[in-house]
Amino acid sequence: MSNTSSTKVSVFASRVYELTSMIPEGKVSTYGRLAAKLGLKKGAQAVGQALHYNPFAPIVPCHRVVRSDGSVGGFAFGSEQKIKILRKEGIEILNGKIDLNIYSFKQK
DNA sequence: CGTGTGACTCGGT
């Protein structure tokens, strides 16, 4: 996903997609965690925007990124869809919330 | 270059 020649998307966004695409199936990550990996411990919102503008919508598993409190957060195609997909991947969602203690994907 | 906005997060009420 690295934009080598053209600058369709910002470098920041490219990194976000890269990190997002490496999330394994059945696991999830949070906006804040991705931001931290980019060196922006408080740029969770910026990460969220990058995913919102996500030109790789179906390619990048942006649905595996949720809020730090376990809420599914948002989704370009609607949070309902997001939940559906996550459940399909084997993630159990109770009350629109995900058990981060079980499904959170932490990589160093 | 200043402002507003949002798929965020945290702390207080």
Next chain:
DNA sequence: GACCGAGCCACAC
């Protein structure tokens, strides 16, 4: 638990 306000960051105007 829900609502609110403040802080942070990238991006569009």
